[in-house]
Amino acid sequence: EVQLVESGGILVQPGGSLRLSCAASEFTFSSYAMSWVRQAPGKGLEWVSAISSSGANTYYADSVKGRFTISRDNSNNILYLQMNSLRAEDTAVYYCAVQYCSGGGCYGYFQHWGQGTLVTVSS
Amino acid sequence: DIQMTQSPSSVSASVGDRVTITCRASQGIGSWLAWYQQKAGKAPKLLIYAASSLQSGVPSRFSGSGSGTDFTLTISSLQPEDFATYYCQQANSFPRTFGQGTRLEIK
Numbered sequence: 001e002v003q004l005v006e007s008g009g010i011l012v013q014p015g016g017s018l019r020l021s022c023a024a025s026e027f028t029f030s031s032y033a034m035s036w037v038r039q040a041p042g043k044g045l046e047w048v049s050a051i052s053s054s055g056a057n058t059y060y061a062d063s064v065k066g067r068f069t070i071s072r073d074n075s076n077n078i079l080y081l082q083m084n085s086l087r088a089e090d091t092a093v094y095y096c097a098v099q100y101c102s103g104g105g106c107y108g109y110f111q112h113w114g115q116g117t118l119v120t121v122s123s
Numbered sequence: 124d125i126q127m128t129q130s131p132s133s134v135s136a137s138v139g140d141r142v143t144i145t146c147r148a149s150q151g152i153g154s155w156l157a158w159y160q161q162k163a164g165k166a167p168k169l170l171i172y173a174a175s176s177l178q179s180g181v182p183s184r185f186s187g188s189g190s191g192t193d194f195t196l197t198i199s200s201l202q203p204e205d206f207a208t209y210y211c212q213q214a215n216s217f218p219r220t221f222g223q224g225t226r227l228e229i230k
Contacts, residue, residue, distance in 0.1 A: 035219070037167075045159075045167065045210055047219040059217045062124075095166055100157075107173070108214030109157040113166035 002027045002112040004096050009117030016086050016121070022079040022096030022114055030054075030074040033099040035110060036081050038092035048094070049081065050108075064090075086121045093118050125149050125213050129222035135230040140201045144225045146194045146211035155215040158187055158196045161224075162207045170209075171196065201227075 008020040022034070035050040049070040050059045058070050069082040079096050094117055097110035126149035136142050146156065154174040159167040169178045171187035174194055184199040198205055206229050211222040 044224045045161075045212075045221040047212075047221065050217070050219070061218045100169065100172055108155065108219055109169060109172045109212070110159075110167070111169050111178075113168075115166060 002098065004098065004112060004114035006094060006096055006114045006117035009094065009119045011120045011122060012086055013123050014087060014121055018083045018086065018119060020081040020083065020094055020096075020117060020119070022081075024077045024079065024096075024098075027098070027112075029072075029077040032101060033106060034070075034072065034079045035097045035099065036070065036079075037095045037097055037110065037113075038090075039095070039116075040089075040092040043092075046092075050099075051079070083119070086119075088121050091119060091121045124218055125152060125216060125220050127211055127213055127220050127222040129209075129211055129225050131225060132223065133226040133228060135228045136201055137230045138201050138203055140230075142198045142201060142227065144196045144209055144211075144227075146189075146196070146222050148192045148194075148213055148215075151191045152213045152215035154190045155213055156187075156189070156194050157212045157214060158185075159210045159212065160205075160207045161210065167210065198227075203229075 003025045005023045033052050036048040051070045055072050067085045071080045096114045098112040100109035100111040128147045156174045158171040161167040170181050175187045186197050209225045
């Protein structure tokens with residue numbers, strides 16, 4: 001069974017930095033694109049960033065572009081999200097998610113999700 | 124960016140009812156649409172992809188339809204475990220975008 005375990009969420013002051021990790025297991029991590037999706041308390045889902053299977057291509061929501069950096073370590077099956085210049089509006093549960101692949105093709109749906117890690121930005 | 128708009132924002136229904144949730148995209152997305160179910164305190168779960176394909180393990184009472192800009196999720200006969208929040212998501216282009224969610228409550 002696919003396992004995704006996020007970590008690194010803490011209370012951080014506005015303007016601070018944080019790195020989230022997502023440890024993946026029970027699937028061929030290096031073959032799948034990955035994403036981060038967040039959910040502010042009591043709010044809906046917001047896609048944050050995605051990275052291709054090789055790491056060569058990255059994509060960001062406008063709300064985090066220039067502040068967040070997605071990366072991956074395919075040797076150790078870990079996905080990262082480096083978060084800089086944090087703002088109160090970045091407070092959310094951050095989920096990592098695996099893209100959906102079937103029949104030799106991969107698509108922009110999210111087939112598996114981690115349990116999430118809470119990031120709180122507050123002074 | 125493609126905006127996704129769901130309606131209604133919330134709906135009350137009883138066990139055994141048929142419920143339909145709609146999702147409208149601000150521009151055509153073909154069939155590049157997914158539906159997710161999220162229960163309180165849990166991660167979302169993929170129900171439907173490619174607008175109408177049922178994800179493995181999802182009960183057949185869930186179905187999806189539509190293409191272009193207008194999509195629907197139908198639950199044919201509500202079960203107690205179906206009371207949750209449902210989200211649509213477009214996979215046509217970046218940035219990926221979700222609808223605001225539809226909360227399905229027990230009447």
